[in-house]
Amino acid sequence: MREQEENAVKFLCLGYLDEEKWDAIPKGEQDTMMQECFAYDDFLRKNAHFVAGEALQSARIARTLRWTGGKILVTDGPFAETREQLGGLLMLEARDMDQALELMSKHPGVRLGGPFEIRPVEELPGVHPRMGGT
Numbered sequence: 001m002r003e004q005e006e007n008a009v010k011f012l013c014l015g016y017l018d019e020e021k022w023d024a025i026p027k028g029e030q031d032t033m034m035q036e037c038f039a040y041d042d043f044l045r046k047n048a049h050f051v052a053g054e055a056l057q058s059a060r061i062a063r064t065l066r067w068t069g070g071k072i073l074v075t076d077g078p079f080a081e082t083r084e085q086l087g088g089l090l091m092l093e094a095r096d097m098d099q100a101l102e103l104m105s106k107h108p109g110v111r112l113g114g115p116f117e118i119r120p121v122e123e124l125p126g127v128h129p130r131m132g133g134t
Contacts, residue, residue, distance in 0.1 A: 007095055008093035008094060008095060009093065009094060009095070009096065009097075009100075009120055009121070010051060010091060010092070010093055010120070010121035010123070011091070011092050011093075011094060011097070011100040011118050011119065011120055011121065012089060012090075012091055012118075012119050012121055013089065013090040013091070013092060013100070013104050013107075013116055013117070013118045013119075014086055014088075014089050014116065014117040014118075014119075015086070015087050015088045015089070015090070015107075015109050015114065015115075015116050016084040016085060016086055016087060016114040016115050016116070016117070017084060017085065017087040017109075017112050017113075017114035018083050018084050018085075018113070018114060019058060019059060019060070019085055019087075020083075021112075021113070022087075022112070033108060033109075033111075033112070034055075036108035037107065037108050037109050039108075040106065040107055040108055041053055041090070044090075044092060044103065048093065049092045049093055049094060049103055050090070050091075050092055051091035051092055051093055052090070052091040053088065053089060053090035053091065054088060054089060055087065055088040056086060056087055056088050056089075058085075059077060059078045059085035059086065060077065062076075062077055062078045062085075063075065063076060063077070064076075064077065064078060084114045084115065087109075087114065088109070090104075090107075091121070092104075097118070097120065100118050101118060104116050104118055
């Protein structure tokens with residue numbers, strides 16, 4: 001294992017966007033943006049920073065599940081009352097928060113104007129194995 005991987009911290013990067021603004025972008029521009037995002041993911045992969053990532057379908061089809069009054073309650077849509085919805089997630093490895101911020105500041109999705117929340121992953125040794133571990 002390379003030194004970078006041995007000392008790496010995992011960061012979950014949550015990308016948010018305003019779906020109405022996204023829908024207003026011409027399809028060709030959307031496709032170009034997505035290709036740029038995939039290319040940057042490939043760059044992160046080649047440099048041993050990419051752990052996992054997924055784009056999400058529209059928040060309009062999301063469901064929120066919660067425990068209320070001793071039973072499960074399912075409601076339509078995301079729980080948060082905000083214009084920006086979770087659009088995707090990326091798990092990366094970096095030596096520290098500064099490097100994680102540097103890497104994500106170059107992600108093409110940042111140009112969409114929605115925030116990226118970047119949070120260290122809490123490793124729970126013996127309770128939850130690392131991704132890709134044995």
